[in-house]
Amino acid sequence: MKARQTEMAPEPGSVLPAEVELLLAGHLGPDAAPEMFALADVHPSGRFGQAWAAVGGRRLAIADFNAAEGPRVSVTPLDKDVELEIVAGAGSSRFRVIRQGRLAEELRFSCRQGKRFSRLLHSAQRLSRGERAVAAGEAAAPAEEALCRKCGRLIPEWADTCPRCLHRRRILWRLMGYALRRKRLLYVGFGSAMAAAALDLLPPKLTQLLINNVLMPSDHRRTEWLWPLIGAMAAIIGVRVCLQHLRLNRLAQLGEYITHDLRTQAFAHLQKMSLAYFSKKPTGHLISRITQDTERLWDFVAFGIVEVVLSAVMVVGIAAILFAAEPALALLTMLPIPLSVAVTYFHVRAMRAMLRRLWAKWSGMTGVIGDVIPGVRVVKAFTQEEREIARFDGKSAAVLDDSVRVHREWTMYWPKLSLLLNLGTFAIWAYAAPRVLNRRFELGTFVMFLGYVWMFYGPVEHLGMMNRMFQRAVTSAHRVFALLDAPPTVYTKPAAARGRRVAGGIRFENVSFSYDGVKRVLQDIDLVVEPGRVIGLAGPSGGGKTTMINLVCRFYDPVEGRITIDGIDLRDWDLHDLRSQIGVVLQEPYLFQGTVAENIGYGRPGATMDQIIEAARAANAHDFIVGFPDGYDTTVGERGQTVSGGERQRLSIARAVLNNPRILILDEATSSVDSKTEMKIQEAIDRLVRGRTTIAIAHRLSTLRRADRLVILDKGKLVEQGSHDELMAADGMYAGLHKTQAQLHALFAV
Amino acid sequence: MNTNGPDAGLRLWRDERGRLVYRAAPEAETSENVRVARCFPWTRRDEYVSIRDKDEKELCLLRSLDGLAAETRRLIEEELNADEFAPRITAVERVETMFDLMTWKVRTASGPVELQVRQAEDVRQLDSGRVLIRDHAGGTFQIENVAELDARSRSLVEEHLG
Numbered sequence: 023m024k025a026r027q028t029e030m031a032p033e034p035g036s037v038l039p040a041e042v043e044l045l046l047a048g049h050l051g052p053d054a055a056p057e058m059f060a061l062a063d064v065h066p067s068g069r070f071g072q073a074w075a076a077v078g079g080r081r082l083a084i085a086d087f088n089a090a091e092g093p094r095v096s097v098t099p100l101d102k103d104v105e106l107e108i109v110a111g112a113g114s115s116r117f118r119v120i121r122q123g124r125l126a127e128e129l130r131f132s133c134r135q136g137k138r139f140s141r142l143l144h145s146a147q148r149l150s151r152g153e154r155a156v157a158a159g160e161a162a163a164p165a166e167e168a169l170c171r172k173c174g175r176l177i178p179e180w181a182d183t184c185p186r187c188l189h190r191r192r193i194l195w196r197l198m199g200y201a202l203r204r205k206r207l208l209y210v211g212f213g214s215a216m217a218a219a220a221l222d223l224l225p226p227k228l229t230q231l232l233i234n235n236v237l238m239p240s241d242h243r244r245t246e247w248l249w250p251l252i253g254a255m256a257a258i259i260g261v262r263v264c265l266q267h268l269r270l271n272r273l274a275q276l277g278e279y280i281t282h283d284l285r286t287q288a289f290a291h292l293q294k295m296s297l298a299y300f301s302k303k304p305t306g307h308l309i310s311r312i313t314q315d316t317e318r319l320w321d322f323v324a325f326g327i328v329e330v331v332l333s334a335v336m337v338v339g340i341a342a343i344l345f346a347a348e349p350a351l352a353l354l355t356m357l358p359i360p361l362s363v364a365v366t367y368f369h370v371r372a373m374r375a376m377l378r379r380l381w382a383k384w385s386g387m388t389g390v391i392g393d394v395i396p397g398v399r400v401v402k403a404f405t406q407e408e409r410e411i412a413r414f415d416g417k418s419a420a421v422l423d424d425s426v427r428v429h430r431e432w433t434m435y436w437p438k439l440s441l442l443l444n445l446g447t448f449a450i451w452a453y454a455a456p457r458v459l460n461r462r463f464e465l466g467t468f469v470m471f472l473g474y475v476w477m478f479y480g481p482v483e484h485l486g487m488m489n490r491m492f493q494r495a496v497t498s499a500h501r502v503f504a505l506l507d508a509p510p511t512v513y514t515k516p517a518a519a520r521g522r523r524v525a526g527g528i529r530f531e532n533v534s535f536s537y538d539g540v541k542r543v544l545q546d547i548d549l550v551v552e553p554g555r556v557i558g559l560a561g562p563s564g565g566g567k568t569t570m571i572n573l574v575c576r577f578y579d580p581v582e583g584r585i586t587i588d589g590i591d592l593r594d595w596d597l598h599d600l601r602s603q604i605g606v607v608l609q610e611p612y613l614f615q616g617t618v619a620e621n622i623g624y625g626r627p628g629a630t631m632d633q634i635i636e637a638a639r640a641a642n643a644h645d646f647i648v649g650f651p652d653g654y655d656t657t658v659g660e661r662g663q664t665v666s667g668g669e670r671q672r673l674s675i676a677r678a679v680l681n682n683p684r685i686l687i688l689d690e691a692t693s694s695v696d697s698k699t700e701m702k703i704q705e706a707i708d709r710l711v712r713g714r715t716t717i718a719i720a721h722r723l724s725t726l727r728r729a730d731r732l733v734i735l736d737k738g739k740l741v742e743q744g745s746h747d748e749l750m751a752a753d754g755m756y757a758g759l760h761k762t763q764a765q766l767h768a769l770f771a772v
Numbered sequence: 773m774n775t776n777g778p779d780a781g782l783r784l785w786r787d788e789r790g791r792l793v794y795r796a797a798p799e800a801e802t803s804e805n806v807r808v809a810r811c812f813p814w815t816r817r818d819e820y821v822s823i824r825d826k827d828e829k830e831l832c833l834l835r836s837l838d839g840l841a842a843e844t845r846r847l848i849e850e851e852l853n854a855d856e857f858a859p860r861i862t863a864v865e866r867v868e869t870m871f872d873l874m875t876w877k878v879r880t881a882s883g884p885v886e887l888q889v890r891q892a893e894d895v896r897q898l899d900s901g902r903v904l905i906r907d908h909a910g911g912t913f914q915i916e917n918v919a920e921l922d923a924r925s926r927s928l929v930e931e932h933l934g
């Protein structure tokens with residue numbers, strides 16, 4: 023196991039080098055320090071390059087190190103004559119400074135500097151409007167530059183937790199901590215494993231005694247030892263069986279407890295994580311962390327560690343016995359051992375690479391099956407059966423090739439290993455047999471050596487695999503611990519007041535938001551919603567409507583600006599208080615596997631049947647539910663009865679209103695249903711919005727007619743707001759959308 | 773919309789702001805702030821180039837760049853190259869793994885660089901044999917043909933293919 027303590031250089035671009043700061047000093051203004059900076063890491067020619075841009079004191083300075091003749095500094099005052107833009111490309115983007123309508127500077131940067139340039143651009147734009155470089159509500163350091171809570175060093179953005187603090191050895195210790203929670207199991211299991219190993223060493227020794235001192239005729243023959251020796255052998259066999267059972271049973275149990283602890287902790291921690299964490303990680307990875315990785319640790323704790331320790335003990339023990347008996351022969355016998363361990367080590371390494379490749383080919387092959395079976399109708403419709411067969415044949419042949427290679431490798435390994443160990447046997451024969459004949463070597467000792475040499479097989483294999491086993495276990499443990507240690511980005515502040523009631527006034531103050539830190543999905547949104555009002559949110563697809571309500575629910579925190587409810591910043595609310603008083607119907611309503619009643623009551627575990635029926639009635643869902651043969655006991659969700667889109671919508675509306683929320687959020691509650699169902703849902707909504715602050719999103723503008731005010735979002739900007747009449751009179755985007763829809767309606771009404 | 777490819781009358785130039793301006797034919801209207809994009813950035817690099825306006829509406833799809841006025845063609849190529857950055861790896865010096873996290877020290881056609889790779893799955897081999905490495909920030913680095921690397925680099929790459 024390599025325990026490397028790598029000192030990592032900081033990410034390029036994350037710190038402003040002293041010489042650049044020196045170069046820029048004075049250029050930003052008399053005593054202005056760079057408030058924000060970014061590194062343009064690509065030379066215009068496409069090689070890596072270096073140019074720095076920094077803002078501060080209402081100026082933008084660029085220090086360009088790309089030219090051969092030496093660094094060049096240019097300064098641009100940030101006033102109304104300046105336009106700044108980022109031209110986003112695939113892999114590399116450009117930052118442009120346009121002064122009085124002319125291109126003044128163009129810097130090229132790669133993906134890894136994207137977030138910094140995005141921040142730089144926005145802060146420069148704020149400076150040019152005469153505002154501060156860092157917006158109110160914006161974290162002083164970007165989130166990706168979190169400092170490790172343990173060592174205080176920068177956590178690289180690509181890791182969930184500080185890798186330096188999750189060092190290999192420490193990880194193993196931490197894993198052992200879980201084992202130590204069940205001390206009895208650990209001690210009994212480990213103790214019996216050691217005892218069994220010690221017993222394993224005895225039989226050849228007894229054989230030696232038996233032959234030399236009992237069976238062979240000699241002067242100091244002790245025939246009275248015969249039966250005690252046979253008895254001892256029987257006892258050893260009997261006790262070993264018991265120890266073996268104890269060891270396997272206790273350690274397997276211990277492993278199960280550890281996995282259970284880790285699994286449940288990981289799942290519980292996952293529930294605390296913010297949405298941003300889930301959208302970054304594919305679901306499959308999270309599932310495999312909770313299941314596969316913990317499973318692997320079971321294997322390691324229950325068997326791996328013990329095997330390795332025992333193997334080492336065995337080799338040392340056997341060596342001690344052999345050397346005590348006949349040092350010269352012992353040396354000969356042991357010679358092939360280091361070589362065997364080395365052979366095993368390289369074998370395991372080669373196998374790993376091959377198995378990985380085989381695995382990739384394998385998943386390519388199963389991918390074809392997984393692709394074709396669900397798509398079988400398309401295959402048949404286009405009569406492409408032959409082509410799919412050929413595709414599968416190709417993938418299967420690739421699997422065959424690699425499998426053959428894998429078999430070649432391991433079928434070479436085993437004979438090699440046995441050859442090496444047989445060399446030991448051969449050495450014993452060649453050395454000892456002639457000497458036994460000349461009576462210079464005792465027969466019993468000869469037999470004992472032969473008995474021990476076969477006992478090297480197991481330990482050699484385990485020692486050769488040790489490195490790989492530790493690697494795997496440490497990697498799995500790291501994945502699990504990294505999950506356990508990842509801090510949620512959205513959390514309740516310790517100082518937040520508990521049990522506050524929501525009155526319902528929502529306010530967006532200059533809110534900007536970005537999912538990835540580069541592209542702004544919302545830009546400077548200002549919006550006031552008085553308690554009890556109904557706001558209709560509309561605009562083109564991708565405009566940021568769902569994002570806005572994600573922020574109201576505090577699934578994410580804004581990048582800039584703040585959102586308040588009843589005048590209190592969302593970040594100062596208790597998360598539970600907040601979310602339990604907001605009822606949400608999501609754009610893609612999700613039903614869990616369970617009954618209709620369980621699904622409606624999901625957000626309020628203690629709800630009575632009366633309350634559930636009342637909520638279903640309010641959502642116009644009662645009638646169709648009673649129409650199901652199993653009524654409220656109908657199983658829905660995955661594998662249950664499939665409900666239609668409109669029914670699903672109404673069930674999720676019922677779920678949202680069960681808590682009697684103060685704020686109701688409806689994201690496309692009437693999408694993808696026929697007009698009659700839409701009317702039913704609309705009717706329910708009209709009833710539910712009374713007395714509640716409501717934000718309703720709809721593409722069909724007709725469904726927003728009850729809204730007190732309409733808000734139009736386009737490309738992340740709030741472009742219009744007002745009543746229907748006001749917006750029609752303004753003849754802007756809303757009027758345009760409205761006219762198109764009216765035309766469509768007329769077209770189909772004919 | 774013109775999809776017939778080469779058109780000697782088609783012009784593209786930069787305005788003073790550095791943005792591209794497009795005109796389909798000498799008499800036609802000009803469109804400002806346009807952008808060019810490859811339709812097949814991996815498989816057909818020099819064919820099918822789309823010219824798009826600032827609202828991402830296609831103005832023209834060029835089947836090939838042949839037959840364009842020399843200056844226009846040069847400008848298109850310059851723009852396409854400026855948007856792309858997927859350095860070709862010429863040698864792998866070292867791969868350090870720390871759990872799942874890998875640090876690749878490589879030499880590329882753009883210069884030496886250190887890549888932080890988040891997980892084994894980010895090093896993939898395509899069916900064509902090309903190896904793509906995605907670093908933590910989403911940047912792509914490529915090896916066109918592993919067989920052309922030196923022996924040491926090749927074994928490092930093969931050992932770490934996800």
Ligand SMILES: Nc1ncnc2c1ncn2[C@@H]1O[C@H](COP(=O)(O)OP(=O)(O)OP(=O)(O)O)[C@@H](O)[C@H]1O
Binds near residue numbers: 537565567568609
């Ligand atoms: N989890 C996410 N991660 C990254 N980008 C996202 C995420 N969710 C949405 N986006 C992007 O943010 C932008 C706004 O998305 P949003 O869902 O808010 O649009 P919308 O107005 O609700 O659209 P629609 O009317 O189609 O529902 C889109 O460009 C989208 O691609």
Ligand SMILES: [Mg+2]
Binds near residue numbers: 567568689
């Ligand atoms: Mg949406």
